[in-house]
Amino acid sequence: xxxxxxxxxxxxxxxxxxxxxxxxxxxxxxxxxxxxxxxxxxxxxxxxxxxxxxxxxxxxxxxxxxxxxxxxxxxxxxxxxxxxxxxxxxxxxxxxxxxxxxxxxxxxxxxxxxxxxxxxxxxxxxxxxxxxxxxxxxxxxxxxxxxxxxxxxxxxxxxxxxxxxxxxxxxxxxxxxxxxxxxxxxxxxxxxxxxxxxxxxxxxxxxxxxxxxxxxxxxxxxxxxxxxxxxxxxxxxxxxxxxxxxxxxxxxxxxxxxxxxxxxxxxxxxxxxxxxxxxxxxxxxxxxxxxxxxxxxxxxxxxxxxxxxxxxxxxxxxxxxxxxxxxxxxxxxxxxxxxxxxxxxxxxxxxxxxxxxxxxxxxxxxxxxxxxxxxxxxxxxxxxxxxxxxxxxxxxxxxxxxxxxxxxxxxxxxxxxxxxxxxxxxxxxxxxxxxxxxxxxxx
Amino acid sequence: xxxxxxxxxxxxxxxxxxxxxxxxxxxxxxxxxxxxxxxxxxxxxxxxxxxxxxxxxxxxxxxxxxxxxxxxxxxxxxxxxxxxxxxxxxxxxxxxxxxxxxxxxxxxxxxxxxxxxxxxxxxxxxxxxxxxxxxxxxxxxxxxxxxxxxxxxxxxxxxxxxxxxxxxxxxxxxxxxxxxxxxxxxxxxxxxxxxxxxxxxxxxxxxxxxxxxxxxxxxxxxxxxxxxxxxxxxxxxxxxxxxxxxxxxxxxxxxxxxxxxxxxxxxxxxxxxxxxxxxxxxxxxxxxxxxxxxxxxxxxxxxxxxxxxxxxxxxxxxxxxxxxxxxxxxxxxxxxxxxxxxxxxxxxxxxxxxxxxxxxxxxxxxxxxxxxxxxxxxxxxxxxxxxxxxxxxxxxxxxxxxxxxxxxxxxxxxxxxxxxxxxxxxxxxxxxxxxxx
Numbered sequence: 070x071x072x073x074x075x076x077x078x079x080x081x082x083x084x085x086x087x088x089x090x091x092x093x094x095x096x097x098x099x100x101x102x103x104x105x106x107x108x109x110x111x112x113x114x115x116x117x118x119x120x121x122x123x124x125x126x127x128x129x130x131x132x133x134x135x136x137x138x139x140x141x142x143x144x145x146x147x148x149x150x151x152x153x154x155x156x157x158x159x160x161x162x163x164x165x166x167x168x169x170x171x172x173x174x175x176x177x178x179x180x181x182x183x184x185x186x187x188x189x190x191x192x193x194x195x196x197x198x199x200x201x202x203x204x205x206x207x208x209x210x211x212x213x214x215x216x217x218x219x220x221x222x223x224x225x226x227x228x229x230x231x232x233x234x235x236x237x238x239x240x241x242x243x244x245x246x247x248x249x250x251x252x253x254x255x256x257x258x259x260x261x262x263x264x265x266x267x268x269x270x271x272x273x274x275x276x277x278x279x280x281x282x283x284x285x286x287x288x289x290x291x292x293x294x295x296x297x298x299x300x301x302x303x304x305x306x307x308x309x310x311x312x313x314x315x316x317x318x319x320x321x322x323x324x325x326x327x328x329x330x331x332x333x334x335x336x337x338x339x340x341x342x343x344x345x346x347x348x349x350x351x352x353x354x355x356x357x358x359x360x361x362x363x364x365x366x367x368x369x370x371x372x373x374x375x376x377x378x379x380x381x382x383x384x385x386x387x388x389x390x391x392x393x394x395x396x397x398x399x400x401x402x403x404x405x406x407x408x409x410x411x412x413x414x415x416x417x418x419x420x421x422x423x424x425x426x427x428x429x430x431x432x433x434x435x436x437x438x439x440x441x442x443x444x445x446x447x448x449x450x451x452x453x454x455x456x457x458x459x460x461x462x463x464x465x466x467x468x469x470x471x472x473x474x475x476x477x478x479x480x481x482x483x484x485x486x487x488x489x490x491x492x493x494x495x496x497x498x499x500x501x502x503x504x505x506x507x508x509x510x511x512x
Numbered sequence: 513x514x515x516x517x518x519x520x521x522x523x524x525x526x527x528x529x530x531x532x533x534x535x536x537x538x539x540x541x542x543x544x545x546x547x548x549x550x551x552x553x554x555x556x557x558x559x560x561x562x563x564x565x566x567x568x569x570x571x572x573x574x575x576x577x578x579x580x581x582x583x584x585x586x587x588x589x590x591x592x593x594x595x596x597x598x599x600x601x602x603x604x605x606x607x608x609x610x611x612x613x614x615x616x617x618x619x620x621x622x623x624x625x626x627x628x629x630x631x632x633x634x635x636x637x638x639x640x641x642x643x644x645x646x647x648x649x650x651x652x653x654x655x656x657x658x659x660x661x662x663x664x665x666x667x668x669x670x671x672x673x674x675x676x677x678x679x680x681x682x683x684x685x686x687x688x689x690x691x692x693x694x695x696x697x698x699x700x701x702x703x704x705x706x707x708x709x710x711x712x713x714x715x716x717x718x719x720x721x722x723x724x725x726x727x728x729x730x731x732x733x734x735x736x737x738x739x740x741x742x743x744x745x746x747x748x749x750x751x752x753x754x755x756x757x758x759x760x761x762x763x764x765x766x767x768x769x770x771x772x773x774x775x776x777x778x779x780x781x782x783x784x785x786x787x788x789x790x791x792x793x794x795x796x797x798x799x800x801x802x803x804x805x806x807x808x809x810x811x812x813x814x815x816x817x818x819x820x821x822x823x824x825x826x827x828x829x830x831x832x833x834x835x836x837x838x839x840x841x842x843x844x845x846x847x848x849x850x851x852x853x854x855x856x857x858x859x860x861x862x863x864x865x866x867x868x869x870x871x872x873x874x875x876x877x878x879x880x881x882x883x884x885x886x887x888x889x890x891x892x893x894x895x896x897x898x899x900x901x902x903x904x905x906x907x908x909x910x911x912x913x914x915x916x917x918x919x920x921x922x923x924x925x926x927x928x929x930x931x932x933x934x935x936x937x938x939x940x941x942x943x944x945x946x947x948x949x
Contacts, residue, residue, distance in 0.1 A: 092831075099752050105590050108831055109574040109583070112556070123550040129557050129575040175590070193752040229875060234756040234908070236876040277722065277904060277940035308545035309640055311678040389554070428868045431676075431683045435868035435882040435902070455873060457880035459902045510880040510902030510940045 070131060071208040077134055078124050080117030080142040082150070084209035086346060087113040088388040091167055095175055095198040097182040102175065112388040117142050118370070125391050151349065153212030158343050160218040164248035166200035174198055177252060178224065181259040185228045188263035190270070195227040195240075199482045200249070203387075205346075213348040221339065221494055222249055223482040226259055228266030237269035237454060239439055241423075242481030245496070246337040265440055268452045275441055275453035275509055281418035282458070282507045283411050286477035288424045288438055290497030293329050294399045294485065295427035296434045296462045297322075301331075301356045301364070302382075302394040302487075303371035305431060312431075315463075320362045323466040326404045329357040329499075331366055333381065333397030339480030340399070340496035344381070346392035351381035356399070357466075368394045386490045393488055398496030404472030411471055411503045418444045419509065421456055426483070435459040441509075457510045465504060473501030513577050517559060518655050520581040526589075528564035528597050530656040532789065533557070534830040538648040541621045545640045546629055551618060558830035564597075565589045573831045595812040598822075600659040603786035603793050607779035608666035610695025613647060616669060621645040624692070628673050628700045635704070636711050639675040646670055647692075654791045664785050668693040670925060673703060679715050682899065685884060686710045687865065689732070691923045693780040710864065710885065716896030718888045724936040726860040727903075728853065728889070731922035731929040736869025738841060738927070740877045740907040745774075745799055745807075747814030747825075747836045754875055756908065760805050767914040768803040769846060776824055776839035782926040783839035789828035794839055797823055803912075809836045838926075845930040846917025853916055853933060855892035861939065862887040862894065866903065877907040883939075901941045910934060 074085035089111050096104040115134075116125045119142035128134050162168055175198075182196040200222035207215040223244020230237050241258050245251070284292060299305075306313050333342050333351030344350055347369050355363040367375070368383035371394060383392035412420075420442040427436025441456035442449045477498055484492025514533055521529045538554040560573040561580055570589035574580050625643045632641050647669040655661045669692035677684045688703045729737070749755035757765065766772075776794025778784050787793050790812055798806050810818065811826030811834045827837030854862070865885035883901045887894045911932075918930035 098748070102591050104571075104833055106571045106573065106832060107583070107587075108572070109576065109579045110558075111575050111579075122548060123552075125550060125552040127552070127554040127556065129555070133555050171588070171590075192754050229752075229754045231754050231756075234876065236754050236756055237873060238875055277902070277938060304544075308547075309676070309678075312683065315678070315681055315683075389556070391550070391552070430685055430867045430884050433683075433867055433882055433884060435880075437868070437880070455878055455880060455904070457868070457902065457904070459868070459882040459900075461900055508900065508902055508940055510882075510904040 071206055074113060074115050074134065075208065075210060077115050077126055078117030078142070080119050080124065082210055083115065083117045084207070084348065085113060085115045086388055087206045088203055090201060090203045090387065093166065093171065093174060093198070093200045095178050097178060097194060097196040099193040100186055105171065105175065107171070114388045114391065116391055123391065127389055150211045151213060155214045158217040160202065160220045163250070164220050164246065164337070165202060166220055166222045166249050167202050169249045174249070181224065181226055181255065184256060184259035185226060185263045188267070190230055190267045191228050191263055192231045193229045195229065197225040197482060199223055207344065207348050209348055215344050215348055217342065217344055219246060219342060221246055222252060223480060224252055224255070225482045226262045228262045230266050230270040232270055235270065237266060239265040239269055242483060244482060245339045245480040246341060269440055269454050272440070272452040272454040274455045275419070277510050279506050280509050281415055281503070281505050283415055283418070283420045284502050284504065285422040286475060286499055286501060287479050288421055288436070289401055289499030289502045290479050291424040291427050291436055293401050293499055294396060294495065294497045295429050295436055296465060297329060297356060298331065298396045298399045299429050299487070300431060300462060301366050303365040303367045303375060304394040306365060307371045307374040316362060318362055318364065321360055322357060322362050322463065323360045323469055325360045326472045327357055327360050327466070327469055328355065328402040329400065330355050330402065331382065331396050331399045335398050335478065335496065338398045338478055338496040339494050340397040342397065345383045346385045347379070347383035349379045349381040349383060351397060354380045366394050366396065368392060384493060386493045390490050393490065395487065395493055396485065396495050398478055398498070400476065400478055400496070400498030401472065401500060401502070403474045403476040403500045406471050406473050408473055408475060408501050411473055411501050412444070412447065414471060414503055415444055416447050419456065420444055420449055421458065429462070432462050434462055459508050459510060465507065468505040468507070469502055470505055471503035475500045514653060514655065517561070517577045517580060520584060521561060521563065524584045526563040526565050526657070528657045530562040530597055530654065530790065532560040532562070532828065532830055533653040535651040536648060538646065539618060539621060540644060540646040541618065541625055543625050543629055543641065543643040545642065546633055548622065560828070560830040560832070562833065563587060563589060564593060567593055569593045569833070571833050593813060594816045597656040597658045598660055598791045600661060601793070603662065604777060606777050606784050606786050608664065608784060610667065610693065610780070612695030613667050613669045613693060616647050621647060624671055624698050628671065628703055631700055631704050632675060632707055635708055636677065639677055641673060641675045643671065643673045652785065654787070656791065660791045662787055662791055664787070666785060668782055675707060677714065680717065682717070684714055685865070687732070689924055691780065691925050713887055713894045714897055718896035718898050720888055720898050720901060720939065720941055722940045724938050726857060727863060727934045727937040728857070728860060728931060729863045729934070730931050731924065733863045733866045734929050734932060735924055735927055736866045736881065737879050737907060737910070739870040740874045740879045742838050743874050744877055745809055747808045747810035747818055747820070749875070750808045751814050751817045755808070756876055757805055757808070761807065763805060764803045765805045765908055766800050766803040766911040769914050769917055770800055770803050770911050771798065771844040772800040773797060773842040773844070774799055774809060774825070774838050774840065775842050778840045778842065778928070781840040788824045788826040789834045790822070790826040792822040792824045792826060794824040809838065811836045840926045840928070842928040843921070843930055845919055845921050848916040848918045848931070848933065850918060850931060854889060857889045857892060860889045861898065862889055863903065879907060880904040901939050903937055903939050905937050910937065
């Protein structure tokens with residue numbers, strides 16, 4: 070079937086991906102089980118490239134493909150290729166969520182949800198379980214023939230509290246590609262969700278202004294993903310000489326203690342894979358090395374245009390989309406300072422924790438913390454809410470003055486969004502960071 | 513295929529069942545950095561199966577009906593429910609087609625994109641323009657055990673254009689959207705005029721101090737902020753007790769200048785159709801009438817749980833159960849003339865685009881966004897673009913403070929929004945020096 074698919078497009082280079090996916094989602098809202106869905110998807114995408122342009126077909130039913138006219142790309146420019154390969158990467162049974170009964174999944178989620186909803190002061194909850202097993206068949210005209218399976222499972226726990234028009238929520242998400250067993254034993258996280266929700270409903274809004282901040286590893290991960298990772302994706306860069314100049318390799322962008330990598334080869338993390346969706350093997354790429362821009366992330370196309378090797382970052386969320394340049398597991402390497410040493414350096418400011426997500430428009434970024442704490446005279450005094458950080462990426466990276474030694478790579482059930490493709494499974498991580506002069510948009 | 517699936521479910525002996533089928537045939541063209549980059553054809557089809565036994569729901573979805581039929585014996589309903597699926601009925605006609613759009617070919621779509629890009633780089637050669645032109649045909653079929661068998665076909669088309677300009681080592685974005693679904697002859701003039709207006713002031717950068725400023729918000733930016741409104745009007749938030757609008761039905765919660773509809777029947781809008789995702793007729797709902805909150809939105813499930821009827825807001829893809837969602841949000845236009853209003857402003861911020869809508873505490877209606885594209889107005893003149901500024905507020909408080917509304921609405925596909933002028937919003941900036949006089 071895959072060989073036949075390659076004939077649907079007449080172009081110098083054609084690739085076909087076919088995916089089979091099994092999904093389970095379970096959701097509690099308050100005390101009640103609100104959603105249990107199972108899904109089996111089958112679909113494919115065929116893409117031709119002539120060095121300049123793509124032609125793409127997405128389908129569910131291969132029979133419809135036969136009745137579709139063959140697409141032609143006129144340009145016959147050669148496309149730089151990779152050698153043939155035949156490889157099969159399978160998920161071990163112990164990490165396959167399809168081996169676990171739906172009842173067991175519901176009961177695990179219920180046990181965490183109960184901890185939150187039974188806490189006095191909690192109005193409702195939103196507790197969500199998700200798993201996804203995917204088998205992907207990849208074939209291209211270079212003779213790269215790859216079957217790769219991945220299996221994700223994760224949980225998101227949220228508490229919601231209401232006091233008049235004031236409604237607050239706090240959430241925590243976890244899970245990688247480590248199997249269903251890895252989701253067990255997280256009762257402490259459920260207790261934390263309940264406690265922090267109540268802390269938030271009593272917290273005051275942060276005063277907007279400029280703060281020196283210590284950010285926790287969860288937020289540090291989202292920060293580097295949003296603030297620099299997207300900027301290093303070469304599809305924004307390769308057609309834009311002026312932007313390439315701003316983002317020149319070797320340019321100093323932060324202090325010497327700052328290094329950041331993108332690494333899909335980490336074992337069983339949320340953003341891990343062996344081959345990307347263009348049949349290119351993933352590898353560890355330094356984006357920032359000792360404060361200087363070290364590399365960009367590439368698809369086949371951007372690598373060819375900029376005359377470098379692809380980095381294995383051509384990814385798609387599923388068969389419905391063509392691959393574009395995306396991150397995998399992106400994290401700041403740990404420095405030498407302990408968390409205590411960071412706090413010793415901050416007399417007055419904010420300790421900012423957790424992430425509700427973020428967004429960038431290249432050099433501008435914004436991201437929302439789950440909760441903040443005022444630091445006065447070097448001590449945490451009280452919690453504050455609505456802590457939204459924003460700024461110019463280059464300025465903010467330069468303002469990172471200290472890097473902690475406590476790396477955490479975060480997974481969960483969410484992911485990254487770009488060009489209408491969301492959520493893409495990614496890992497984000499870093500240690501505690503001390504950043505000077507962050508704009509906080511409270512009220 | 514639908515018949516075979518329906519027969520198999522019938523034989524499985526559920527008390528109630530529903531089959532939801534979504535078919536998509538879409539052509540899209542993408543331009544990158546001023547050049548044609550990709551053509552794409554999507555031929556998608558998916559099936560969602562909802563069954564009810566002993567007042568419990570089970571749900572399965574997939575792309576291959578044979579696999580779903582095989583999985584039916586293992587489908588165990590677990591979610592408590594009291595709903596009855598709707599009976600067969602007649603629906604209102606909704607304008608969802610245009611013969612002209614039906615005739616659009618790849619060449620037509622490519623032509624629209626090329627025309628816009630050529631004209632934009634003519635006025636600003638340094639612009640790098642990305643564009644996407646899409647035409648999508650969608651067919652929805654619903655059948656259920658209560659005799660409902662309904663289908664609609666709809667055709668939408670749109671163009672999204674985004675220009676990037678680097679000035680003083682700053683990256684600036686300008687973007688616009690055009691709903692082409694009605695089939696009116698394509699006219700790139702409006703996009704061009706909008707880019708011209710922005711480009712005129714883009715290179716002049718101005719710093720402001722933190723504080724509260726009168727604020728004029730244009731429709732694209734308003735759309736981002738309104739993502740904080742939807743959770744509040746949802747019947748789910750009412751049922752679970754976390755909507756800030758609980759106990760406020762009939763109360764004036766917004767400015768009396770504000771009337772907001774959710775209109776599921778609006779011609780050629782993306783969220784329009786004769787019925788929702790569970791076969792309930794869509795309609796035009798008044799959510800806020802001259803500031804007074806009138807009603808929540810419901811699907812069948814949240815309707816029953818709140819002692820109300822579904823409002824035709826059961827939204828879904830084939831992959832999910834329905835949940836209450838807005839169809840097409842429409843804020844009624846006012847009388848304001850943009851030029852006149854701007855010329856009367858002493859000192860104000862004109863907000864064109866924001867980054868980060870939906871990232872604040874949306875349950876409470878809070879937002880905190882970075883200004884992506886905004887200008888300082890002084891004595892009726894645009895002084896220049898302001899940078900590195902955040903804007904924060906609460907959607908309910910913000911809409912309480914509306915002092916003027918524009919006399920037209922922009923068609924954003926599933927929203928029709930005017931510009932609004934507010935008495936004040938809070939802005940935070942790293943700037944400590946006084947702004948230039």
